[in-house]
Amino acid sequence: MEELNGVASAGINNGNGHHYYHQSSVATNHRLRKPGRISRARGRRDAHVNGARVSSEQVQIQQQQPPCTDFDMAYFHSYAHLSIHEEMIKDRLRTETYRSAIMQHQDYIKDKVVVDVGCGTGILSIFCAQAGAKRVYAVDASDIAAQANEVVKANNLSETVIVLHGRVEDVEINEEVDVIISEWMGYMLLYESMLGSVITARDRWLKPGGLILPSTATLYMAPVTHPDRYGESIDFWRNVYGIDMSPLLPLAKQCAFEEPSVETISGENVLTWPHVVKHVDCYTVTNQELESITTKFDFQSMMRAPFHGFAFWFDVQFIGPGTFSANGDSQSLEGSQRRKRANPNETLVLSTAPEEPPTHWEQTLIYFYEPIEVEQDQHIEGSVTLSQSRENCRFINIHLEYVSGGRSFVKESVLR
Numbered sequence: 520m521e522e523l524n525g526v527a528s529a530g531i532n533n534g535n536g537h538h539y540y541h542q543s544s545v546a547t548n549h550r551l552r553k554p555g556r557i558s559r560a561r562g563r564r565d566a567h568v569n570g571a572r573v574s575s576e577q578v579q580i581q582q583q584q585p586p587c588t589d590f591d592m593a594y595f596h597s598y599a600h601l602s603i604h605e606e607m608i609k610d611r612l613r614t615e616t617y618r619s620a621i622m623q624h625q626d627y628i629k630d631k632v633v634v635d636v637g638c639g640t641g642i643l644s645i646f647c648a649q650a651g652a653k654r655v656y657a658v659d660a661s662d663i664a665a666q667a668n669e670v671v672k673a674n675n676l677s678e679t680v681i682v683l684h685g686r687v688e689d690v691e692i693n694e695e696v697d698v699i700i701s702e703w704m705g706y707m708l709l710y711e712s713m714l715g716s717v718i719t720a721r722d723r724w725l726k727p728g729g730l731i732l733p734s735t736a737t738l739y740m741a742p743v744t745h746p747d748r749y750g751e752s753i754d755f756w757r758n759v760y761g762i763d764m765s766p767l768l769p770l771a772k773q774c775a776f777e778e779p780s781v782e783t784i785s786g787e788n789v790l791t792w793p794h795v796v797k798h799v800d801c802y803t804v805t806n807q808e809l810e811s812i813t814t815k816f817d818f819q820s821m822m823r824a825p826f827h828g829f830a831f832w833f834d835v836q837f838i839g840p841g842t843f844s845a846n847g848d849s850q851s852l853e854g855s856q857r858r859k860r861a862n863p864n865e866t867l868v869l870s871t872a873p874e875e876p877p878t879h880w881e882q883t884l885i886y887f888y889e890p891i892e893v894e895q896d897q898h899i900e901g902s903v904t905l906s907q908s909r910e911n912c913r914f915i916n917i918h919l920e921y922v923s924g925g926r927s928f929v930k931e932s933v934l935r
């Protein structure tokens with residue numbers, strides 16, 4: 520037995536030489552276990568569980584769940600560092616929208632059971648406790664869970680918030696839950712592939728008619744012009760202190776634009792109305808439909824400009840179950856409606872669009888090696904496929920095909 524911040528734990532070897540810990544006290548109907556941001560692949564893990572009693576149902580759950588790989592360990596390990604949580608918590612738009620959403624849905628939360636998928640420092644769990652939740656299961660596979668437990672204690676919420684140190688795929692919660700809350704969105708929405716864990720939590724524990732916050736998510740893309748960025752990274756090499764360094768241009772283009780770039784652009788960089796790449800209804804989405812997403816687009820440039828690449832961004836909505844139609848679809852909101860509302864009875868939207876205040880997610884840009892001159896009203900047609908990388912399913916492969924002015928282009932990149 521090992522001691523983890525005062526909590527008795529039994530070591531569990533995952534078969535990769537790493538140890539996990541099972542919390543063996545605190546309450547009868549839960550356990551605390553820990554594995555480790557940015558990688559999950561199809562490796563294997565030994566199923567044995569040392570020093571802990573495991574029911575046959577639990578073994579079955581473990582067998583059905585994806586194994587915890589070395590990529591997962593590295594991913595969870597990255598979330599053990601406080602700086603990443605600091606960055607997220609200091610993103611006021613993010614954190615305050617979550618808090619507002621929780622308070623807006625207080626009627627669903629008060630006296631109810633909540634699970635926080637990936638609790639980090641415990642902040643969303645504590646907001647739920649403040650909203651009157653009867654019990655909150657705060658689950659995190661990263662070592663940050665131990666810190667969350669301390670924060671819970673310091674705020675005298677140990678009776679309400681139960682920290683479970685382990686993957687949502689593995690921990691046991693022996694009751695159905697009324698609410699799932701999670702901040703699972705990665706860059707370009709799907710980076711990190713954490714939505715899969717929310718799906719797992721939903722399918723394991725959510726009561727019929729339960730609430731999921733956020734409830735929908737939409738990924739957008741649009742063509743952009745960004746002469747300043749192109750100039751800084753590329754044209755710079757044409758004249759460096761009077762020296763012609765243009766032989767470096769091919770390398771400069773490769774280094775600057777081979778991979779996606781997470782950066783903040785403004786609405787002025789965007790050449791057209793956005794296209795919806797994927798709309799996710801968290802009540803019904805399946806893991807399978809997230810493995811590969813393909814969409815066709817046909818943009819029409821609103822101006823004459825050098826076209827430098829495509830930008831991707833997302834928004835999420837916090838909608839109560841009552842606002843959903845019988846087929847589970849949320850009411851759709853268009854254009855200027857997709858933003859954070861002041862009126863507490865209206866749908867809260869957390870948007871990372873270029874015209875909105877910046878967030879730590881910024882936007883994700885796929886630049887071309889050469890800009891394409893487009894005329895006003897010119898069409899930019901093509902398709903994009905986003906797929907989970909085979910190397911590490913938390914990474915995203917991006918395959919772009921597009922035609923403009925009669926020329927065809929293909930761009931492959933990986934968000935890793």
Ligand SMILES: C[S@@+](CC[C@H](N)C(=O)[O-])C[C@H]1O[C@@H](n2cnc3c(N)ncnc32)[C@H](O)[C@@H]1O
Nearest residue numbers: 598637638639658659660661685686687702716
């Ligand atoms: C984006 S952070 C959000 C942290 C916190 N909820 C907040 O809003 O500040 C996501 C957290 O989820 C955890 N996480 C990701 N996948 C998980 C899984 N399958 N099981 C448990 N925790 C997970 C990570 O370790 C990380 O701490």
